Amino acid sequence: MNRRKFIKNTTYSGTGLFISNQLIPVSEQKPKGDESYDIMKEVKKYRKIDAHAHVYFTDESPGIQIDFADRLHIDKLMISRAMAPHSKGTPEEFKKCNDLVLKSMNQYPDRFIGMPVVNPVYAKESLEEIDRCLDLGMVGIGELYNHIKINDPLYYPIIEKYIDLKMIIHMHSAIGYSRVKLNSREPKNISLPEDFVDIAMRYPEAMFQFAHLGGGIDWEYACKTIQNCPNIYVDVSGSNNESKIIEFALEYLGEDRIFFGCDNSFYQGVGHMLSAKLTDKQRRKIFFDNYNNILKKSGNHVD
Numbered sequence: 001m002n003r004r005k006f007i008k009n010t011t012y013s014g015t016g017l018f019i020s021n022q023l024i025p026v027s028e029q030k031p032k033g034d035e036s037y038d039i040m041k042e043v044k045k046y047r048k049i050d051a052h053a054h055v056y057f058t059d060e061s062p063g064i065q066i067d068f069a070d071r072l073h074i075d076k077l078m079i080s081r082a083m084a085p086h087s088k089g090t091p092e093e094f095k096k097c098n099d100l101v102l103k104s105m106n107q108y109p110d111r112f113i114g115m116p117v118v119n120p121v122y123a124k125e126s127l128e129e130i131d132r133c134l135d136l137g138m139v140g141i142g143e144l145y146n147h148i149k150i151n152d153p154l155y156y157p158i159i160e161k162y163i164d165l166k167m168i169i170h171m172h173s174a175i176g177y178s179r180v181k182l183n184s185r186e187p188k189n190i191s192l193p194e195d196f197v198d199i200a201m202r203y204p205e206a207m208f209q210f211a212h213l214g215g216g217i218d219w220e221y222a223c224k225t226i227q228n229c230p231n232i233y234v235d236v237s238g239s240n241n242e243s244k245i246i247e248f249a250l251e252y253l254g255e256d257r258i259f260f261g262c263d264n265s266f267y268q269g270v271g272h273m274l275s276a277k278l279t280d281k282q283r284r285k286i287f288f289d290n291y292n293n294i295l296k297k298s299g300n301h302v303d
Contacts, residue, residue, distance in 0.1 A: 043274070046073075046287040046288065048073065049074075049075060049259075049291045049292060050237075050261055051078050052143065053065060054143075055081055055101060055104045062103075065264070071266075072267070074270075077112055078113050078115055078140070079104060079112050079113070080114070080115040081117065082144075085146050087147075088147075089119035089145075090119070091122050091125040097117050098116045098117060098138075102133070113139050114133070114137065115141055115142050116129060116133035117144060117145070120148055120155050120158055123154065126158065127157065139167060139295065140162075142169060142172075143172050146187040146189050150196060150199050159203050163203065166297040166298045167298050167300075168294050169207065169208050169209065171211060173196075173210055173217055174191075194225060196229070197229055208231060208233065209234070209235060210233065213238065214236050214237055214240040214241070214265075214269075216240045219245050224252060227252045227253060235258075235259040235263075236249065236272070237262050239263075239265040239268055250278070255285050256290055258286045259291045260273055
């Protein structure tokens, strides 16, 4: 195989891992013996909305996320602060998480779009918190975590509210441990692909985002399970660099149901998008257009 083709098709993700550990600009890394190929030219070519991003409870966190986004020319980041997976998820906890996101949005209003988190066990407080956050400029909801399964009836009032709002519902999925069956190390209420299908069929008008296809789950099983639910979208974020994740999702879900995302694995997120065998049109859709089309439904699109 020709060296240029090999580098272009198979090593972006690995290069990204090395670069991210060293925290040096991508433009400094050029394949030896192929000075004609500039990775950064490809990176800059595409507008990007990161459909799965987070901020953390440190003063440096928002600036760190923006620094990565600047290096990789990511226009907008959909940020949230998920609650701890084994916590009680009290109103005090989810309000604290949402206040962090609001603060980060105020720091970088042109780059961050916030998404609130809630726990439907606290029904009244959750609906009130959604109203508060949306009034302050947030969009959508999530990344909802694993306090309650996405298909639990407790979520019904929230889902119905988001149908009216024409906004997407972003839900965490199992990572690392669970494959086809739930692993005992996962929280008992974590949402599995079957749970997404169940709720998507109950509410075909709703829009659901299946989180981090590259997060360590059985991504082949997940894509096959949700294949026939056109209102379930996937983001391909995560630190799992297995090959063919994006191509497999493309085959089973189509080019309109896939979102670019990093889940804060920024170089891997961009790297596996560039290494995937996609047409230029497909790459533009996944990097930017697909999520922007979701935002258009509620009048919150980037353009």
